[in-house]
Amino acid sequence: MTSPRQYINGLRVSRETQERLQHFVHLFKRWQASINLIAPSTLPQLWDRHVADSLQIFHLRPEPINWVDLGSGGGFPGVITAIALAESGAGWVHLIESNNKKAAFLRVALLETGARGSVHPVRIEEASKAVPICDAISARALAELPQLLDFCLPWATANENLRAYFHKGRDYQLEIDKARGRFEFDLLKHQSVIEPDSVVLEVSRIALLSRTTG
């Protein structure tokens, strides 16, 4: 897919959101020429592989809430979620990205698309000091599930209704099994609308069992 349309991989998108997404893609391509925001080989599939993949998360939880996106990189899914929220005029996405060049891009992208979000150029391990409470966490292409759950703990402790959304590839069951050894959590698996083998894991009631690996 090379241009936005009303349905992006079956996910409905309003004209206003389409226009903001189109502007984001335009900016993204300009910045990608000078800093590596994504693997260059995936640039031709920017809409399907990155934008639509990110939109899946918003479609699972479209109500205006306080999000934290860990390791936002070039803005997937954090900026896309912040753009999707813009129409409602409520809710907010906190983008956590420690790389200064990427953080600079994210700031420009949020500003120029009128998205509802802000950038925190800090390590994830420190981020709950800047954003102590949230309703939802997302992370894509960042780490295996046990590490992601570890990152979520400060927010899960502060809000027992926290839900986290993680894009995962075909080896997701292996990661779930590893995580079960260290954490208690409830889990829903959503089949990806982009990649047949992939899922979005929705995790809630996250609690640490043990810090040791046995």
Ligand SMILES: C[S@@+](CC[C@H](N)C(=O)[O-])C[C@H]1O[C@@H](n2cnc3c(N)ncnc32)[C@H](O)[C@@H]1O
């Ligand atoms: C592989 S990229 C994925 C980016 C984006 N989520 C995506 O799906 O395209 C991981 C990003 O997380 C950031 N990152 C990794 N570890 C981090 C940490 N501990 N604190 C803050 N950012 C981190 C990196 O700088 C990088 O931009």
